[in-house]
Amino acid sequence: MRLVLPLSLAAFVLLVPAAHAQSGAKKTQLVFAVSEGTSGGIDAETARAKYQPLADVLGRAINAEIKVAFVREFSALEKGMKDDQYDLVIARPSDYPARGLRDYRYNFVATAKPDGQCILIVHKDSPIKKVADLKGKTFIFPEKKAYMTRFCRAELRDQGILIDNEAVSYVREQGAIPFSIENRISDVGGIASYSGAYAQWIKGEHRVLHQSKAQPYMPLVASPRVTTEQVGKMQQALNELAGSAAGGQILKRVGITGFVTTEEGRLRKLLEWLGV
CATH class of the missing domain: 3.40.190.10 (Periplasmic binding protein-like II)
Structure with missing residues (x-):
């Protein structure tokens, strides 16, 4: 004997798997470490307010939830990169992201404009x-x-x-x-x-x-866990920021005029020039 379900019940049975799949599609959560060095003078709350809009832009580009983590001490920043605690790192002392590339297998994403001198x-x-x-x-x-x-x-x-x-x-x-x-x-x-x-x-x-001669300023680098495809999508988002009023406000909040995503070689040469 064939069992015939009422229409409403049949629709419910069909919808349950789809609804369950949708609820299980959680965004990847990433940690975005921020450091401004001794000349910055900001605290954790200020850092989150300053950089979270930028983190949100990067998150939308790769369908991830990116949270800002303020890192005050340089030793903690380097240890975090060494131990792969951070998915993304942006730092005003440019030598630390440069070490991330050279020593800890991080990948280049961008540097900020203008350069530092x-x-x-x-x-x-x-x-x-x-x-x-x-x-x-x-x-x-x-x-x-x-x-x-x-x-x-x-x-x-x-x-x-x-x-x-x-x-x-x-x-x-x-x-x-x-x-x-x-x-x-x-x-x-x-x-x-x-x-x-x-x-x-x-x-x-x-x-x-x-x-002095100009050198890369406030580099942004990504952990080895971040895929090449994700890096490319974030770079595209960064390149587009200066083209909109909202993006311009995000750049102004961070204190820069834009990002450069094509000069990895300059950052990789920085430590040699510094002699470290």
Whole structure:
């Protein structure tokens, strides 16, 4: 004898598998590590508010849920990459994402625009006119192991000035460097082009002696778990950001003008130039 179900019950039986399959299709969850270094001065809550819109753009591109994780200490950032705790990493000290490529099998996604530079500043009345005049002068830089200090050292090395042969002071905060120059405590200071110290310096009647060669700024790299296809989709999304008002606001929030997804080679050469 053939069993005939009522129409409503038959429809329910047919719909259950489809509904079950749909509810089980959860988005992949990824961790997006963010670091801004000593010149950033932000906390975890500020970092999430600043970078989550960007994370959401990347998440939509690859159908994933991406959550921002603020990493304050550089040692924790590097350990996290080494232990493969982060799916994505963006960092303003560019040497850490560069280490991710070189040492921890991370893959290149993008760098930000504009590039980063070491800015050498002097007092407005200083007799120093060119980089060659810096031999025998007093220097002030961020902490000895800081990225921008290594950046400035490499630039000065290329210009014929060996910092190991000069009198150098180091400070924890870049904001102390302009104070030292204005008060003639040091002859020349090195600060980052993307730092608040530089932004304040160029607002006044101050002198910039030299701007270094440009190097990749705030790179974004992806864990080996992130597929080549996913990297490509994220790169496309990043390239499209500057083309819309909403995307422009996301870039402005992060403090950049756009992303470059075609210059992996420059980032891979960074550590060699720095000598680390």
